Amino acid sequence: MPDIAAIVAEIAGEMRNAEDRGTVASYIPPLASVPIDKFGIAVVLADGAVHVAGDADEAFSIQSISKVFALTLALGAVGDQLWSRVGREPSGSAFNSIVQLETEHGIPRNPFINAGAIVVCDVLLGRLQPREAIGQMLRFVRELAGDDEAIRLDETVARAEQDTGFRNIALANYMRAFGNIHGDVRMVLGTYFHFCALAMSCRQLAMAGRYLMDGGRVDGHRIVTASRARRIAALMMSCGHYDNSGDFAFRIGLPGKSGVGGGILAVAPGIASIAVWSPGLNEAGNSHLGQRALERLVQRTGWSVFEPREG
CATH class of the missing domain: 3.40.710.10 (DD-peptidase/beta-lactamase superfamily)
Structure with a gap:
């Protein structure tokens, strides 16, 4: 070494x-x-x-690093059903591009572009209220990091994202038009913005x-299966x-x-x-x-x- x-x-x-x-x-x-x-x-x-x-x-x-943890939680919630709503291919486009959604019928290329991460949030809200989903995310990263107090959500950043996130709002509504956002768009976006505001x-x-x-x-405790960890890394x-x-x-x-x-x-x-x-x-x-x-x-x-x- x-x-x-x-x-x-x-x-x-x-x-x-x-x-x-x-x-x-x-x-x-x-x-x-x-x-x-x-x-x-x-x-x-x-x-x-x-x-x-x-x-x-x-x-x-x-x-957007939070998208890794959100994907992990969504796969834990619904497993491989997630892939019927989000792809697994590189986008070749900017993180907030709307172009591909038209030709690909509202299915984002992957869970790490903004559109894909918004769908992941919608999946989580299929079982949880926004406050519960945000709390779950915060508990999850604190558990992973072994830090019960210092990791927080920056509400100033979350509000700024809400105030300036016009393209993300467009992405969510566009996918809603294709039937790939099931919940209230405002709640889905609020959850997404709070995930991004993790500090x-x-x-x-x-x-x-x-x-x-x-x-x-982590420290001998199983968080996800080895195959799931490998696929997230891929x-x-x-x-x-x-x-x-x-x-x-x-x-x-x-x-x-x-x-x-x-x-x-x-x-x-x-x-x-x-x-x-x-x-x-x-x-x-x-x-x-x-x-x-x-x-x-x-x-x-x-x-x-x-x-x-x-x-």
Whole structure:
């Protein structure tokens, strides 16, 4: 095993001094005010060791990373029935695109684009009231992260999403017209916006991702089956970065999910759960320095899933 503590510290130093940092998301006012010089990284190894550097303990809005946890909950609720309403293919389009819904009869390409995640919320509301679904999500991520108090919902972000989320409102109503949203659109969107408003640190996020690193288990306790954890990770690899997913797989080679808050959750199966955060985004809406940091991490550790293993 390479010296992970040294590698994490080196990467944080390199990112701290980087000049090209991307552009913060400006369409959600609370995100637009986040200082662009922030950078955090956390690596949780399979043996439980935790290595952090930079702003790894500062909470940020995880945004679309929450879609991983929402998908996990929806699969737990309805199993493979979910796939009759949401696809499993890369979209090749921006995260908030409406174009494909017309030709594909209101069925989103995958659960990690906005339209797909809105359907996932509707599935959860088939059994729960919005307040119950939001509470379930909060309890779930707290349990996964082993943190009963600090992880919270940022109501300021949730309200800003509601006030500015015109495209998401259009997506939900369009899918409702095709019969793929069953509940009250306002309640579905309110749940979706609150999921996106989860605030977590890199340390908490990396801890929460351990079940995907360890075959569906956390500290020996089964969260999901090994096959379900593997399938969620496969979707993260192929769809986790919108129309930048292929390039992420090419350059980094890990299952990962990004959010416009600048976070990325990545998993080296059997080895590590990794979270990075830098609020400046690239043109596809993914953290610019976050991707660079992960690329350097896999170069120095050989953790890419495409790297030959001994034995």
